[in-house]
Amino acid sequence: LKVLRSEIVKVGFYPDPRCTQIKKAIAKYLGVKTENLCIGNGSDELIDLICKAFLSPRERVLIPVPTFALYELCAQIYGGSPVYCALPRFQWDERLLLRKSRNAKVVFLGRPNNPTGNMVDIATVKRLSKTARLLVVDEAYGEFAETSIATVAAESRNIVVLKTFSKAFGLAGLRIGYAVGPPTLIRVLEELRTPFNVNRLAQKAAVAALKDLKYLRKIVRAIKTQREWLSSKLQKLDLEVIPSRANFIMVGLERWGIDARTLTDVLVERKILVRDLSGFRGAGDKYVRITVGTPAQNKKLIKALKEVRLSYGGN
Numbered sequence: 001l002k003v004l005r006s007e008i009v010k011v012g013f014y015p016d017p018r019c020t021q022i023k024k025a026i027a028k029y030l031g032v033k034t035e036n037l038c039i040g041n042g043s044d045e046l047i048d049l050i051c052k053a054f055l056s057p058r059e060r061v062l063i064p065v066p067t068f069a070l071y072e073l074c075a076q077i078y079g080g081s082p083v084y085c086a087l088p089r090f091q092w093d094e095r096l097l098l099r100k101s102r103n104a105k106v107v108f109l110g111r112p113n114n115p116t117g118n119m120v121d122i123a124t125v126k127r128l129s130k131t132a133r134l135l136v137v138d139e140a141y142g143e144f145a146e147t148s149i150a151t152v153a154a155e156s157r158n159i160v161v162l163k164t165f166s167k168a169f170g171l172a173g174l175r176i177g178y179a180v181g182p183p184t185l186i187r188v189l190e191e192l193r194t195p196f197n198v199n200r201l202a203q204k205a206a207v208a209a210l211k212d213l214k215y216l217r218k219i220v221r222a223i224k225t226q227r228e229w230l231s232s233k234l235q236k237l238d239l240e241v242i243p244s245r246a247n248f249i250m251v252g253l254e255r256w257g258i259d260a261r262t263l264t265d266v267l268v269e270r271k272i273l274v275r276d277l278s279g280f281r282g283a284g285d286k287y288v289r290i291t292v293g294t295p296a297q298n299k300k301l302i303k304a305l306k307e308v309r310l311s312y313g314g315n
């Protein structure tokens, strides 16, 4: 906030169109070069730019589902044909992915995936990059999993990793994300983006955030502890828990005989928001996504779920 206050007096001036400072800071953070980086107005913009740059009408885009809806939306905007691949029991399946990726121009993989929270193996990513033309690995939640394939992407021929300051760094309102990949692909995105796509405040705040990695680690550690606590409590309540590496947990309600919409409505009455996943392609109507909160919020949720279970007669 201190940095933002000092920058706000300069909003009458355009931002740095080359994003020099923030590129240097990210290059150091990840161990890549600045020419491996394209900065965007959130990683949303980069998903859009990738489709705009590399997709021609009717080319196939492989989208394992359930996942983040923007992959499908952007693929369609540029005339691509989304091919959906349902993850069996929401788990990654290398053989299935390899088979499905053969005719695809672009493959989107969330790592960790939203909303399942689980991770495709790095070995699978490497093998997929041999069959797919372009592999986009979305690491929006990567900080929570404390692993990244950014350096692999930088050295690759056809892998682009997407990362963001919106999640673990908590800067969603400022809009700044980035792509990491081989300079040949990054140059295309750099040419296509508008010159002042990343505002002054976002650039400055992101540089400051990368200077305080101790704070990031503290947040990540706290989320991990709470995620494990919450997962074990949810399992004890006889809910299906998909093991997660992100800051949320996908939870199945089948054994409770209640659907996601009903549970979401009941929790809203108690001022608790969870995500009904019925709107996510491939998730069905019996799953919700629960974001890991503070210890007090998590306890409140578990208490509420115990009461709901009693009144809905879960077995």
Ligand code: PMP
Pocket: 041, 042, 043, 044, 045, 068, 110, 113, 114, 138, 140, 141, 163, 164, 165, 166, 172, 175, 176, 177
């Ligand atoms: N990827 C995934 C998987 C997401 O869930 C989100 C945000 N919901 C984004 C990318 C976009 O993040 P942003 O544009 O804020 O960087």
